[in-house]
Amino acid sequence: MKTLFTSFCLCCALSITAMAQTPTLTQVWETDTTLTTPESVLFDTKNNVLYVSCINGKSVPENQESFIAKISLDGKIQQRIFVNGLNAIKGMGIIGNKLYAAGFFAIVEIDLATGRVVNKYNVPDAKMLNDITIDDKNKTLYVTDMRANSVWKLQDGKLEKILEGSPLKNPNGLFYENGKLLIGNGEGILYAYDTKTKDLSKFAEGMGNEKSGIDGIESDGKKGYFTSEWRGRIWHVSPQGKPSLLLDTIDKPMNTADFEYVSSKKLLIVPTFLRNKVVAYKVN
Numbered sequence: 650m651k652t653l654f655t656s657f658c659l660c661c662a663l664s665i666t667a668m669a670q671t672p673t674l675t676q677v678w679e680t681d682t683t684l685t686t687p688e689s690v691l692f693d694t695k696n697n698v699l700y701v702s703c704i705n706g707k708s709v710p711e712n713q714e715s716f717i718a719k720i721s722l723d724g725k726i727q728q729r730i731f732v733n734g735l736n737a738i739k740g741m742g743i744i745g746n747k748l749y750a751a752g753f754f755a756i757v758e759i760d761l762a763t764g765r766v767v768n769k770y771n772v773p774d775a776k777m778l779n780d781i782t783i784d785d786k787n788k789t790l791y792v793t794d795m796r797a798n799s800v801w802k803l804q805d806g807k808l809e810k811i812l813e814g815s816p817l818k819n820p821n822g823l824f825y826e827n828g829k830l831l832i833g834n835g836e837g838i839l840y841a842y843d844t845k846t847k848d849l850s851k852f853a854e855g856m857g858n859e860k861s862g863i864d865g866i867e868s869d870g871k872k873g874y875f876t877s878e879w880r881g882r883i884w885h886v887s888p889q890g891k892p893s894l895l896l897d898t899i900d901k902p903m904n905t906a907d908f909e910y911v912s913s914k915k916l917l918i919v920p921t922f923l924r925n926k927v928v929a930y931k932v933n
Contacts, residue, residue, distance in 0.1 A: 671893050672869070672885055674917060674930040678724040687718075687920035687927055689780070689865075689907035691741040691748075696761075697722065699909065701920060701927055702738045702750055708777075710753045712737045717750065717759075722914060724929060730764045740780035740823070740907055744787055749803075751778040751792055756803060770808060772801055780865075780907055782823040782830070784844075791830060793820045800832065800842075812842065812849070822876065822907065824866035833863025833876060839886065853890040856882070867910040867917075869932075875917060877905040883919070896930070903928075 686704035693700060701718045715735035719727045736752040743749070747767070748759040754775040758768035772778060776796035783790055790803040791811075798820060800812040812832075819835025830842040837857030842849045856863055861880035869875055872888040881899035884892045898905060904922035911918065915932045 670871075670887070672895065673933045674883070674895050675933060677916070677929050677931050679928040680720065680724050680726055680926045682925040683726065684718055684720075684920070684927055685925050686922060687906070687925065688739045688922060689741055690909040690918045690920050690927060691743065692909050692911050692918075693743060693761075698727070699918060699927075700741060700748065702741055704737050704739070706737075708737045708739075708753075710736065715752075717741075717748075720927065722911065722916065724927070735766075739778070740782075740792065742781040742783040742790055744783055744790065749781060749790055751781050753777060756781070756790070756792060770803055770806075772808060773810075779821050780823040780833075782825040784825050785827065791823055791825060793823055793832070795819050795821050795835075800830070811844075816840070816849070819862055821879075822863045822866040824868070824874070826868060831866050831874065833866055835862035837862055837878065839863060839866070839874075839876065839890075853886045853892055856884050856886075856892050864905070865907040865909075867908065868912075869910070870912045875908070875910055877908050877919070879904055879906055879922070881905050883908070883917070 684703050687701050688704050689702040691700045699720045703716050705714045706712045713734045715738040716729050718729050738750045740751045746761050748761050750757045756770040760767050779793045779795040781792050792801050798817040802809045802811050820832050822833030824831040832840045839853040841852040857878040861878050863876050864879040865877040867875045874886040876884045883896040883905050886892050903924050906920045906922045908919040917930045919928050
C-alpha cells in the first residue's frame with residue numbers, strides 16, 4: 650500500500666512539474682497599424698532595437714515597396730529604413746554590421762550603419778525565399794525557398810543548396826542551434842537537420858496543416874522552443890518534442906508570422922501580417 654501511495658504521489662508530482670514548465674503569454678504592448686504587412690521581427694542585440702520586415706502589400710515578385718522598420722523594445726516605432734526597392738522581404742539575420750533580408754528571389758545585404766543595400770545574392774531558380782537563420786559562429790546564413798521545397802546556405806559569399814525535395818513541403822521557419830537546423834515544414838512538422846552528418850529527422854508535429862505551416866521558430870532558452878503557425882497560433886515545444894498551444898488568434902482573425910523572442914526581457918514579439926501591427930507578449 651505504501652508503495653502504491655508513493656508511486657501515486659510521484660506521478661502527481663511529475664504531472665504538476667510538467668504543467669509548471671509550460672509557459673503562458675500575457676500581452677504587454679502593441680504598435681499602431683503603420684507597419685504594413687509585417688512578416689518578420691529580428692532583435693539586434695548590439696544596438697538593442699528591433700527590426701521589422703514589412704512586405705507593405707502583396708507577397709508577389711512585382712512588389713518593390715517593402716521596407717524595414719526600427720522599433721524599440723517597448724513598441725515605439727522609431728523610423729522606416731532601407732526603402733531601396735526591396736522585394737516582398739521576409740526573414741532577416743545579422744552578421745557583423747550587415748543585415749540580411751530574404752527578398753523574393755535574392756538575399757539582400759544591407760549596411761546597418763548607412764541603410765544602403767551593398768550586395769544581392771541571387772538564389773538560382775528561386776521561387777520564394779522566406780526565413781533566414783544564422784549559425785552560432787556568426788558566419789553562415791541559411792534560408793528556405795518555400796515554393797521550391799529547398800534550403801540554401803550562404804557562406805563567404807557563396808551559395809549552396811543543402812536540402813531539396815521530400816520530406817520538405819513548403820518549408821518556412823528556420824532556426825540554427827548547436828550544429829542543427831530546425832526546419833518548420835508546411836504541414837506543421839518540425840524537422841531537425843544535422844549540418845555535419847546531413848541526417849534529417851522528425852522532431853515534433855501537430856502544429857498546423859497544409860494551409861498553415863510553421864512560420865517562426867525560436868529557442869526558449871531551456872532546451873525547448875517556441876513556434877508560430879501563420880494563420881494565428883503560437884506553440885511551445887518541449888525538449889522532448891511535445892507541442893503545447895499557448896495562443897490562438899485565428900478567430901480574431903490575427904496572423905502570427907515570423908516572431909522574435911528576446912530572452913533577457915522574456916518578450917515574444919509577433920508580427921501580425923494582415924493586421925499591420927506588431928504585438929508583444931510577456932512569457933510567464
